[in-house]
Amino acid sequence: xxxxxxxxxxxxxxxxxxxxxxxxxxxxxxxxxxxxxxxxxxxxxxxxxxxxxxxxxxxxxxxxxxxxxxxxxxxxxxxxxxxxxxxxxxxxxxxxxxxxxxxxxxxxxxxxxxxxxxxxxxx
Numbered sequence: 001x002x003x004x005x006x007x008x009x010x011x012x013x014x015x016x017x018x019x020x021x022x023x024x025x026x027x028x029x030x031x032x033x034x035x036x037x038x039x040x041x042x043x044x045x046x047x048x049x050x051x052x053x054x055x056x057x058x059x060x061x062x063x064x065x066x067x068x069x070x071x072x073x074x075x076x077x078x079x080x081x082x083x084x085x086x087x088x089x090x091x092x093x094x095x096x097x098x099x100x101x102x103x104x105x106x107x108x109x110x111x112x113x114x115x116x117x118x119x120x121x122x123x
Contacts, residue, residue, distance in 0.1 A: 022096030
């Protein structure tokens with residue numbers, strides 16, 4: 001079992017930056033691929049970024065490429081999402097998710113989810 005706890009969300013202005021963190025419980029964090037999803041009001045949850053278990057491969061949805069960076073620190077059981085040049089359309093609840101081995105861009109593939117952290121970007 002893996003428990004995930006996100007933090008770092010908040011209210012910012014367009015153009016600002018935020019760094020989200022997700023801390024995982026358990027001793028096998030290094031074997032899990034980690035992803036960030038987001039869900040805006042009235043919209044389906046979508047993948048934002050993913051990093052595989054080795055950290056060698058990453059994925060970004062087109063809308064955040066060049067602005068967001070995902071990284072992981074296995075010594076701290078933590079995955080990060082650095083979000084720069086935030087836009088109003090980035091407003092959503094951001095969720096951390098984990099699955100064994102290779103990452104996947106589809107929600108049903110993930111076994112463990114955090115409770116989410118709210119990111120609000122004002123114009």
